[in-house]
Amino acid sequence: MHSHFITKLLGLEDVEITHVEDQITHFEIHIQTPVKVQKCPCCQKETSSVHDDRIQKIRDVKVFEKYCFLILRKRRYRCKSCGKRFYEPYSFLERYQRHTKRLLQALLVKVREYNFKQVAKETGLGHSTVIRLFDKYYSYDNKALPKVLAIDEFKGTSETGKYQCIIGDPVNRRVYDIIPNRNLSTLKEYFRTLPREKIQMVVMDMWQPYKTLALKSFDKPILVVDRFHYVRLNVWAVERVRKRVQKNF
Ligand SMILES: [Zn+2]
Known part of the structure; x- marks a missing residue:
């Protein structure tokens, strides 16, 4: 029940929250997704066979004015038909990224009003990361x-x-x-x-x-x-x- 409330509050409705740690400088929200049927990106056959998992730390938007990380148990599935191993897709995360989509959105909104240094401080991202993301996504000039x-x-x-x-x-x-x-x-x-x-x-x-x-x-x-x-x-x-x-x- 509590967990459901927190997932709603955090906008992470397709994941399970296992626990939350309140550190001095930031929150750590430990999450995982339920095992479910996935479509193989290679041959499109269905599989629910988990190959392994690993923990990944993903920066998210601030919660109650405190930095926040999602500690994601990232599952890798194995296709029984073609043998391909692949990570499950996440609605809140772009492939290969270590920040959530909504943190990127927050960054793109903030760069209109603040300088890079302030945006870096506000999002918790490094100065060079802010500039890199800005250059990648914004057609500003x-x-x-x-x-x-x-x-x-x-x-x-x-x-x-x-x-x-x-x-x-x-x-x-x-x-x-x-x-x-x-x-x-x-x-x-x-x-x-x-x-x-x-x-x-x-x-x-x-x-x-x-x-x-x-x-x-x-x-x-x-x-x-x-x-x-x-x-x-x-x-x-x-x-x-x-x-x-x-x-x-
Ligand atoms: Zn396959």
Whole structure:
């Protein structure tokens, strides 16, 4: 019960927390995932055979103003069909990274307001790591909007709205900018002064203001609803019909 509350609080709903250590300078949250069926990245066959595991320390966002590490028991599975050994995927972690996705998000938000030294101190990441990540993900000085533009939102830490909006270049996997909220008025105002003629395609979820923005503010781009959102809406629609039909029986 307590563990469930903590996982919710931490936004780590697909993992089990085994224990939490409150150190002087930081928290250590020990986590693991339940053993489950995984798809082999090589031959796509299913397996739930654990090969081994090892402990990895991953830096996360601060908790109660204190640095925080996830101590992850990283499981390696073995495919019984082709023999391939592979690490399980995690929703909160990019492959080969030692910081969580949301720490990267926090960093990308903070670099807009603070200098690298302050961001390093705030996130706990090294100065050179902050610069490296900034260079990797931010197209800061490249003010030309990309031909293919992606708009999406994430639950941020900003006080300006529940969701913050991320403008991305999905082809080059870079962040173009981060906007305080996803309201149509904010988005329109943001794009008003930018050169938008080059935008040929906009990738988005089904949040109506994104569509309105793309149709009104850009020059007839192709709109692409990304597969994840499209499939999810279809599943919901089928489910509604199923419930209705079932009621009549
Ligand atoms: Zn395999």
